[in-house]
Amino acid sequence: MAGFTVAEAASGAEATQTARIIRPRLVLLDIQLPDFDGFEVARRLAAQEDKPVIVLTSTREASDYGGQIAASPAAGFLPKDQLSGAALIAFLTRRPR
Amino acid sequence: MSRRLRNILIAGAAAAAVFTVVTYYLNGWPQPPGPAIYVITPTLVLLAYLGVGLAAWQRYPAERIGLLFTMAGYAWFLPSLTQLHYPLPFTVGIVSGALYQAVLAHLALAWPYGRLRSRVDRVAVTVNYSFNVGNNVVQMLFWNPRTNGCGTACPANLLLAHSSSRLYSTTGTVFSVTGVCITAAIAALIAWHWRSARGYARQAMTSLIWVAIPIAAYIAVLGIPGNLGIPGLVLYGIGPLILIAAPAAYAISMFRARTARRAVGAALVDLEPGPSPARLRDALARALGDPTLQLAFRIPERGGYQDTSDQIVDPARLPAGRMLTELDAAGNAVLVYHELMQHEPELVKVTVTAASLALEHARLQAEVEAQLEQVRASRTRIVEAGDAERRRLERDLHDGAQQRLVTLSLAIGMARSQAAANPELAVLLETAAAEAQAAITELRELARGIHPAVLTETGLAGAIQALAERSPVATTITAVPASRYPAQIEATAYFVVSEALANVAKHAAASSTRVTIRELTGRLVVQVSDDGPGGARPEGGSGLRGLADRVAAAGGALRIESPPGSGTHLEADIPCP
Numbered sequence: 128m129a130g131f132t133v134a135e136a137a138s139g140a141e142a143t144q145t146a147r148i149i150r151p152r153l154v155l156l157d158i159q160l161p162d163f164d165g166f167e168v169a170r171r172l173a174a175q176e177d178k179p180v181i182v183l184t185s186t187r188e189a190s191d192y193g194g195q196i197a198a199s200p201a202a203g204f205l206p207k208d209q210l211s212g213a214a215l216i217a218f219l220t221r222r223p224r
Numbered sequence: 225m226s227r228r229l230r231n232i233l234i235a236g237a238a239a240a241a242v243f244t245v246v247t248y249y250l251n252g253w254p255q256p257p258g259p260a261i262y263v264i265t266p267t268l269v270l271l272a273y274l275g276v277g278l279a280a281w282q283r284y285p286a287e288r289i290g291l292l293f294t295m296a297g298y299a300w301f302l303p304s305l306t307q308l309h310y311p312l313p314f315t316v317g318i319v320s321g322a323l324y325q326a327v328l329a330h331l332a333l334a335w336p337y338g339r340l341r342s343r344v345d346r347v348a349v350t351v352n353y354s355f356n357v358g359n360n361v362v363q364m365l366f367w368n369p370r371t372n373g374c375g376t377a378c379p380a381n382l383l384l385a386h387s388s389s390r391l392y393s394t395t396g397t398v399f400s401v402t403g404v405c406i407t408a409a410i411a412a413l414i415a416w417h418w419r420s421a422r423g424y425a426r427q428a429m430t431s432l433i434w435v436a437i438p439i440a441a442y443i444a445v446l447g448i449p450g451n452l453g454i455p456g457l458v459l460y461g462i463g464p465l466i467l468i469a470a471p472a473a474y475a476i477s478m479f480r481a482r483t484a485r486r487a488v489g490a491a492l493v494d495l496e497p498g499p500s501p502a503r504l505r506d507a508l509a510r511a512l513g514d515p516t517l518q519l520a521f522r523i524p525e526r527g528g529y530q531d532t533s534d535q536i537v538d539p540a541r542l543p544a545g546r547m548l549t550e551l552d553a554a555g556n557a558v559l560v561y562h563e564l565m566q567h568e569p570e571l572v573k574v575t576v577t578a579a580s581l582a583l584e585h586a587r588l589q590a591e592v593e594a595q596l597e598q599v600r601a602s603r604t605r606i607v608e609a610g611d612a613e614r615r616r617l618e619r620d621l622h623d624g625a626q627q628r629l630v631t632l633s634l635a636i637g638m639a640r641s642q643a644a645a646n647p648e649l650a651v652l653l654e655t656a657a658a659e660a661q662a663a664i665t666e667l668r669e670l671a672r673g674i675h676p677a678v679l680t681e682t683g684l685a686g687a688i689q690a691l692a693e694r695s696p697v698a699t700t701i702t703a704v705p706a707s708r709y710p711a712q713i714e715a716t717a718y719f720v721v722s723e724a725l726a727n728v729a730k731h732a733a734a735s736s737t738r739v740t741i742r743e744l745t746g747r748l749v750v751q752v753s754d755d756g757p758g759g760a761r762p763e764g765g766s767g768l769r770g771l772a773d774r775v776a777a778a779g780g781a782l783r784i785e786s787p788p789g790s791g792t793h794l795e796a797d798i799p800c801p
Contacts, residue, residue: 186622186630188668190693191677193686208633208664211641 137161139168146172151179153219155210156201158185158192166199173200182218184210230282233294237274240301241267247307261461266300269464273297276471283478287567288338292331293471299324300467315382319360325443326356329410331470332436333417336428336477337567341417348410355406359399366392400447411440422545425564427513431477435469442466480513485574487511502532504582508559508575518560519579529558551580600779604712607777611715614675621671629667633660679718683708687718688739695725695737697754702740709748713800716778717741717750720796723771724752727792733757734791743800747780750796760786771796 134149136142139160146154154172158165169181181201189196189204196204202218248263257263274297281290299320306317330349333340340346361383368387369378414436418429442463445451451459491511499507505519520529520537529537537560539548547566551557559579565572636657643649671677679687685704692699708714721739728737734756741750760768768784775782780798 186626187677187681190690191672191681193678193682193689195682195686207630208661210634211637 139163139165142168143171146179147175150177153215154179154181155205155215156181156183158183158187165201166195169199169201180218182215230278233274233278233281237271237278237297240270240274240298240304244270244301244304247304251307259457259461261457265461265464266304269467270297270301272468272471273300276475280474280478284337284567288334289331289336289474290338292327292334292338293474296324296327296331296470299327309379311380311382314379315364318381319357319364319383321360322356326353328439328443328467328470329407332414332432333410335414335417335432336425336474337564345413348406348413352406352410355399355402359395359403363392363395363399366395403447407440407444411436422516422562425545425562428477428564431473435473438466438469481568481571484512484568485571488571488574488578491578499582499586501583501586504579504586505532508579512561512565512571512575514562514565516562520558520560522556531560549576551576551583557583603777604779607774608712611675611712615680615711618671618675618677618680621667621674622677626664626667626671629660629664633657633664636660675715676718676722679714680711684714684717684741687714688721688741691718691722691725692739696729697725697734698736699725700736700738702738704739704741705743705748707743709800712778713748713798716774716780716798717748717796719774720750720771720782720794721752723767724794727760727767728752728754728756731756731760746800748798748800750798751794753791753793755791757788758786758790758792759788760784760792 132149134145134151136145139162142154142156142160156165156168156172160168165183165185169183172179172181178200181199183196183199183201183204184207185192185204186207188206202221205214244267245263249257251257273293277290277293277295277297279290280287280293284290302320302323303317305313305320308314308317326349329352331338333345333349340349364381364383365385366388367381368384369381371387372389372392414432418426418433421429445454445459446463488508488511491507501519501521505517508519509515509517518531518533518535518537520531520535522528523530526536529539531537537548537558539558542548542560545563546560547563548558548560549572551559557580559576561572561575636653640650640653640657643653676687676690678690683706685706688701688704692701709717721741725737725739728734734754737752737754739750739752741748743749768782772782775796775798778798780796783795783797784792785795786792
């Protein structure tokens with residue numbers, strides 16, 4: 128995305144570690160990860176200083192996760208098929224929860 | 225016993241009774257005889273012994289007990305011959321005056337089947353008979369009826385050798401002392417028989433003891449000089465009735481054996497179906513009155529049998545006095561009982577038949593239960609396998625086709641952002657994006673129908689929440705446990721709620737539904753209630769039928785109450801370890 132520095136992580140552990148170094152403003156977090164799930168990563172990220180805005184994503188629907196999304200510190204959820212730069216940036220311009 | 229012998233015995237009994245009565249009234253004619261009781265009771269005793277003897281003989285032809293009773297009856301009759309005023313019957317009558325007592329002793333020692341048990345018994349009986357007749361014969365050698373109390377009223381004593389009152393009374397004293405000793409020895413033997421008897425035999429011996437004591441007491445009083453001052457009317461008029469106790473007791477025991485056969489049947493009818501072997505044994509032991517009865521089963525690894533009290537039974541070395549009968553052709557179960565029971569072959573047969581029937585019943589029941597258990601287990605496995613397959617299908621759809629569609633959708637989105645300059649392409653891409661989106665939605669619905677991902681992901685709490693949110697009828701969740709359960713239990717509970725909510729939406733015309741899932745000890749109770757008009761038929765609808773099957777496969781039960789006007793209430797009770 129133009130104007131942003133983007134870093135990627137392939138697992139929950141890597142994501143937590145990378146976030147500690149680069150202190151991202153926004154994290155697009157897949158719920159299904161090879162090690163632990165996105166909800167756990169969100170909890171860990173939220174515990175860091177300068178906690179990022181977290182947007183959960185999945186090929187599944189939000190309703191497939193019951194109340195877990197609402198209960199997590201993430202700002203929201205975007206189904207993967209509706210992912211777009213504009214939709215993501217919209218989360219940044221929202222008032223933080 | 226042949227018909228002929230039986231008729232002779234019946235005729236003999238009748239003749240003896242008639243003889244007793246007639247001679248009593250003819251004697252001293254035309255003077256009236258004494259009170260009628262003097263002839264009534266002896267005749268009753270005679271008929272009682274001969275009657276029971278005949279009945280026992282016929283019933284148990286292989287046993288001697290009937291013979292002994294018959295002998296006792298005739299021995300009781302013999303002294304009546306003295307009523308005939310001729311020397312021979314008179315002498316015979318006097319000599320056999322106490323013979324019936326010896327036969328009674330024989331009967332008591334041979335009780336209850338007429339067979340003497342040991343050499344000691346045989347010696348005692350022989351000595352007793354010899355003494356009983358012998359002492360009278362010896363005394364008769366010195367007894368002259370003319371000079372010794374009888375005067376001219378008595379016929380001649382054919383045995384008289386030397387008329388001597390002194391020798392007569394001296395031998396009398398010696399013989400009474402000897403008689404007391406012999407009687408005491410026989411009483412001791414009977415008591416010993418009673419003490420060593422067990423189970424079935426004990427019962428018979430106990431009834432003998434109750435009968436023998438009064439009879440022995442009566443006979444003892446007869447033997448004591450002066451008869452303890454008891455008046456003759458009581459002693460000879462009423463006293464002999466005591467002797468009837470023996471045939472009466474035997475008649476009762478015959479009747480009991482008959483009722484015992486019925487008791488065996490009744491005991492089995494009273495048992496619950498497929499009783500445990502221990503309960504079966506107890507019921508049979510009670511019915512037979514034999515607490516020593518054993519029901520034993522083959523223990524292949526020990527090569528022997530073990531009874532219901534865990535006692536080892538070795539058919540090759542049974543304890544003395546025990547008998548064994550196999551209850552089935554294979555000899556897997558045996559009945560061990562007191563040997564005296566073999567005197568009641570019909571009772572043994574009935575008992576064996578009853579026991580083998582009950583065991584066969586129990587075996588069949590166990591077999592059916594085992595088969596049912598297998599069927600239950602396989603049904604559970606089939607449902608579990610089906611669930612696992614559905615979970616796998618859902619995951620495959622999600623990880624495969626759905627992922628590709630999402631990637632496709634994203635690619636189309638990116639293409640659209642670069643196609644602004646080409647309006648025609650932009651429209652095409654917009655259509656493609658909408659199609660891809662529709663495909664994703666349809667695929668999701670399909671996957672959810674196969675197996676709800678939310679159930680796998682979050683368990684019942686999230687899955688029920690999702691169901692409630694999607695339900696077209698307002699649904700309140702009263703309680704759902706947050707904990708996770710085995711997949712089959714979660715799936716069963718989930719499908720109960722899902723099917724119930726679908727039914728409400730389809731048929732119930734309800735405005736609201738309430739879902740409650742509670743974990744009680746060892747089970748999960750799922751309740752779905754609506755406020756519709758009720759009247760749902762649990763039998764109707766393959767959905768409910770399938771649901772009931774599913775709950776049953778998990779070992780639970782589904783209950784539907786739908787009284788008209790009070791909504792429908794569905795409750796599934798699912799076992800939960």
